[in-house]
Amino acid sequence: MGERSRTRWTVRTLTVGTVAAVVFFVLAFVLGLADAGASSAANTMGVVALLVLLATPAAGLIVTSAELWHIERHAALLALVVLVILAAATAAALSGLH
């Protein structure tokens, strides 16, 4: 199996996530410039963009793990371990344990 096919879904996930975040940020910015009445919509769009961008690396790790599961089990497990560490650290920090 070639390198390109082994990374296809990770590449798609990262690309779609980043492009979606950029599109939402552009929409938020345009709405913000439009007029004061659209500021609520602009803020909502900005928050959506932020969430999509923050979730993209984690989604990439999940897809990487699935992609590598039958090829390089060790690397697939490492991707999951990273995900668990980041999730635990984030949860602990958000709940004020830091």
Add this chain to the structure above:
Amino acid sequence: MLPLEALALLAAVGAGAFGALVGVGGGVILVPLLTVFLGVPVTNAVAVSLLGVIAVSTTASASYLSGGLVDRRVGLTLLVATALGGVAGGYIAGYLDVRVISGLFGVVLVAVAIQMLRSHGRPVVVPSGDPLRFEFDASYVEPTSGATIAYRARHLWPATFVSLFAGALSGLLGIGGGVVNVPTMNVLMGLPIRVSTTTSTYMLGATAAASAVLYASRGEVDLALAAPVVVGVFIGGRAGAIFQRRVPQHALALSFAVIAAFFAVQMLLRTVNG
């Protein structure tokens, strides 16, 4: 467009291109530009910069993964240590004298810059490996020549320890991991400089996201500023990823050595000034 947003967009394009090129993400350029030249408060600049690092990482990584330039086994192995170190660094930050750590880090970076200039980014060739050691054999196609370059990722355990330390430094000092990841892979593990920079870029997104969540939860992300920065680094990151394939390895090593020297000066100044 407002002048601040327009300037932030331009700064982000440059930071994204350079960050993708040398594997440091771009925060090292964005934060000073936003704070010193555009007058953005440091906390907001760091928060927005982290979003920029995520965008550089995801944008450029997609390109590097497609080209087979990322060593995912090495990247994920080191990422475990970096993530653990980052958590530890955040917890022990209040118990250590950061000036001493900054000074040590600055001295190490000077040595790294000199070593990378002397080796021109070339890995040490290891003719045969020890099967009892935890080593990775891999190869990639060098974009500038079309030649298949085989290499062996050596010293995985020492590198993992350094990555743990790098993660802790990142948590303690608020520096990006790329400035440690790249020389760890190139100088210590023997990976080619091209694979080191691309794999570092691949690693940066996840760690930056973990930190960015904290800033977002505290309401420190200025969405009006984030929009031009993320759009800018997206454009710059794509351009940097394309340009990276055309840049010779010795030029990459030289670029990174300049970045390492810049970081070293900053760390040593922090030690002196407190």
